[in-house]
Amino acid sequence: MNGSTMAIGERTDAVDVTSLIETDRVHGRLYTDPAVFEQEMAHIFYGGWVFVGHDSEIPDVGQYVRRTLGREEVLMVRRRDGSVGVMSNRCAHRGNLVCIKNQGKERYLTCPYHGWVYDLEGKLRDVPYPDGFAKDKSEFTLRALRSESYRGFVFASFDKSVPPLVDHLGKATILIDRACEMSPTGRIRLTAGWSKQRFYANWKMLPENDTDGYHVNDVHASFAEAIDSQYDAAVMGNETAIRSETKDWGNGHTELDFSPTYDAPLKWLNTTPQRFPEYTRSMLAAYGEAKGNRILRNGPPHAVIFPNLFLGEMNIVIFQPVNVNECVQWHTPLLLDGVPDDLNGRIIRNSEAAMGPSAFLLADDSVISERQQIALRDRADWLDISRGLNRERVDDLGVIVGHVTDEGTNRAFWQHYRKVMTADTRAGIRPVARSA
Ligand code: FES
Ligand SMILES: [Fe+2]
Secondary structure, eight states: OOGGGOOTTOOOOOSOGGGTBOSSEEEGGGGTOHHHHHHHIIIIITTSOEEEEEGGGOOSTTEEEEEEETTEEEEEEEOTTSOEEEEEOBOTTTOOBSOOSSEEEOSSEEOTTTOOEEOTTSBEEEOSSGGGOOSOGGGOBOOBOEEEEETTEEEEESOTTOOOHHHHHGGGHHHHHHHHTTSTTSOEEOOSOOEEEEESSOTTHHHHHHTOOSSHHHHTHHHHHHOOOTHHHHHSSOTTTOOOEEEEOSTTOEEEEOGGGOOSTTGGGTSOTTTOHHHHHHHHHHHHHHHHHHHHHHOSOEEEETTTEEEESSEEEEEEEEETTEEEEEEEEOEETTSOHHHHHHHHHHHHHHHSTTOSHHHHHHHHHHHHHHHHSSSOOEEEOOTTGGGOEEOTTSOEEEETTSSHHHHHHHHHHHHHHSOOOOTTOOOOOOOO
16 A cells, blocks of 8 residues: 555554564564554554643644644644644645644634635635635534643544543553642643754654663763763663663553652752752642652653653653654653743753753764664564563552663553554544545
8 A cells, every 4th residue: 555645544454563563572674664654654643642732832712833643734723712622734625734834823724725714613714706616614624633631731633433532541641740740830831842853763763762771871871971960870870779660651651760769859850959949849838748849859750652742851752753764853841830930941951951953862862763774774673672571560550660771661662552553443433535
């Protein structure tokens, strides 16, 4: 099947991925085969929940942001009733992009091609030269996606019959809670703007890499040499001395939990409460001594929400697949509501140092991912992910826990991936009619 002609909702099941994923190894073809990529679009990006954005990005009625869901252009819009909707950014006339700015604020959305006008709910309200258009306007709408949010994190799906978002998030709602609870008001803001970085690598290398604690010593050696950071103790020390852990939260959601390493508040920000006394006081007032101190010591999650959201401590990251050999990473600082500006300022500076165009961490990770793609491109083979199978345990929450350098996170990702990539076509997903 030619991928460029496949329609949303259509499932090809051309590749039997069960033969390519075992407990302790995965086949490199999963990163290089265009047919696998098409299957991912249908099963994962069009048939499941995908992160789109945060409602703090569009506080006012009429505000919208332009996003990509799989390869499809979508808009996240603040509607007239104050709710957030996600709809296709494809004109119902002849398919042009309706919004071409990355963000904006409008009372109506007007297609730049022939001027069809839609309201914020996606209904066609007006067409230029109306005498020649005899059809019923109500038949023409910007396609609405199913969307739900959890604590302002908006997810969408082209599949109207997908089970509720909380089923997909499962226990991982705790991870989103932990990100929000870094603020004394429990609210975060993604308002600093997004940076994007193109990777000439398969998109799955990003979620895999982001909760891979094994590569840090090697790939980020220059960072460790240049900067004394919290990561020295959390993930770069001696194998027996490091107390950080991998966590498999189920449904492909994975975490590197650095908190067992932190022995004082605000180490996760590589600073101290003395530098931010007002923040420290407000957190204790908001959450009480016990929980407030626990949050201040443990810090934010470092976790991937399957398939495309990375809660990267004080950054939020989106993985955007482009084709089997290419993806784009979006990132923005996780700003906190109800805190002094100097704290958000530090968060922005740290984000620039980790993820900016001249930063340390993202540049390292992009190079290592691209090398992996080069090495696999013509003769993919089995890749080992067995590390730590001999020392996993299950905690009280049913979370599978390993040493931070283990590959339990990779196994968690792949086992869920195998499940969704082989799931039967559900009722309600019907192939969308294609023209020749
Ligand atoms: S394609 Fe949008 S108005 Fe014609
Ligand atoms: Fe890395």
